[in-house]
Amino acid sequence: MTLPTFLQPAGAGVYAIDTGFQREGFDAAYLLVQDGRAAFIDTGTNHSVPRLLAALEALGLQREAVDLVIPTHVHLDHAGGVGLLMQALPEATLWAHPRGARHLIDPRVLYQGALAVYGAEEMERSYGRLVPVDAARVKTTEEGMSITLAGRTLRVLDTPGHARHHHCLWDEASAGVFTGDTFGLSYRELDVNGNAWVFPTSTPVQFEPDALRESVSRIAALRPERLYLTHFGAVQDVPRLKELLLEVLDGMVELGRRLQAAPGRHEALKDGLFELYLGSLRAHGCALSDAQIHELLEMDIELNAQGIEVWLDKEAKAAG
Known part of the structure; x- marks a missing residue:
C-alpha cells in the first residue's frame, strides 16, 4: 500500500498525519487503528480535516469506522477542526477534558479569544470558522x-x-x-x-x-x-x-x-x-x-x- 506523504506509520497501529498547519512537519494529528475501528487524537484545524478524511480513505477505512475523536486540549492547532470533523464521522464520540468540553460544544468564547490575539484575517487563513459539536455526542474525561x-x-x-x-x-x-x-x-x-x-x-x-x-x-x-x-x-x-x-x-x-x-x-x-x-x-x-x-x-x-x-x-x- 502506498500512503500519501502526509500519512506516516508510527508503529502499533498508530499513524501520524501531518495536518499542514503553518508548514509541513509542524503539527500532527494521530489516527489509531485497531481491528478495523479507528480513533483520531488531535485534529489540527478546519483546514486539516480533508487530510484526516483522506487518511481514512488511504487506509481503506470508512468514516463510520471512527469511534473516537479525542483532542488533547482545545487550543486551535489541536482542536480547531473538531466540529467540522465530527460532522463527517456519524459514529464518533468526542472525548474532551471537562474544562474544555464546553468550548467545543459552544466555541464562541474560544473563537473570540483567538480573534482578539490573531485578528480576522489570520483567523480565516489559519483556522476558519469554528463549528460546534452536538452536546449529545460529547463525553468528558x-x-x-x-x-x-x-x-x-x-x-x-x-x-x-x-x-x-x-x-x-x-x-x-x-x-x-x-x-x-x-x-x-x-x-x-x-x-x-x-x-x-x-x-x-x-x-x-x-x-x-x-x-x-x-x-x-x-x-x-x-x-x-x-x-x-x-x-x-x-x-x-x-x-x-x-x-x-x-x-x-x-x-x-x-x-x-x-x-x-x-x-x-x-x-x-x-x-x-x-x-x-x-x-x-x-x-x-x-x-x-x-x-x-x-x-x-x-x-x-x-x-x-x-x-x-x-x-x-x-x-x-x-x-x-
Whole structure:
C-alpha cells in the first residue's frame, strides 16, 4: 500500500498525519487503528480535516469506522477542526477534558479569544470558522479513566502545566503516550544523528511551570517507549528527553524571573529565549546556522514570551 506523504506509520497501529498547519512537519494529528475501528487524537484545524478524511480513505477505512475523536486540549492547532470533523464521522464520540468540553460544544468564547490575539484575517487563513459539536455526542474525561477502541485501552492522564484543560493518553499497546503539548515541542529539522531535541511550550494563557514539571515527570514515570507529540511526530529515548525538557524549563523560569520588571520586557524575553534555546541546541550538536534556528523557532519564541509574561503577571498579582 502506498500512503500519501502526509500519512506516516508510527508503529502499533498508530499513524501520524501531518495536518499542514503553518508548514509541513509542524503539527500532527494521530489516527489509531485497531481491528478495523479507528480513533483520531488531535485534529489540527478546519483546514486539516480533508487530510484526516483522506487518511481514512488511504487506509481503506470508512468514516463510520471512527469511534473516537479525542483532542488533547482545545487550543486551535489541536482542536480547531473538531466540529467540522465530527460532522463527517456519524459514529464518533468526542472525548474532551471537562474544562474544555464546553468550548467545543459552544466555541464562541474560544473563537473570540483567538480573534482578539490573531485578528480576522489570520483567523480565516489559519483556522476558519469554528463549528460546534452536538452536546449529545460529547463525553468528558477524568484522571485515571479508560477509553477503549475495539478492546484497546487508552488511559487518561490529567496533565496541567501547558493548559489546565489538557489531558494525555497512555496507550499500553504501543507503550506510547499521546502528549499533546505537555511534553514539549520537537522538530525533526533539529534532530542530530537521530536524536531529538525538545523544549517546553508556554503558549498563553495557562502556563504553570510547577504543574508542567509534575505532569512531565508523571508521563516519564510510566516508562513509555515513545511519545506521540503533536509538534511533531513520534520520539523515543524518553528519559533523556525528560531531563532536557526540564533543564530548558528551568532556564525559562529563571529568565522570566530575572526579567520580570525589565523595561522592554517582551523583547528582552524573546532575545533571552533564543539564546537559551540556541545554547541548548549547540550542546545537542545542532549544526544549523543561528539564522536557520531562529527561523524555525521564531513563532514559538513569540508565543512562549507571551505565555511567560502572562504567568509572571499572574504571580505578581497573587503576591499583592
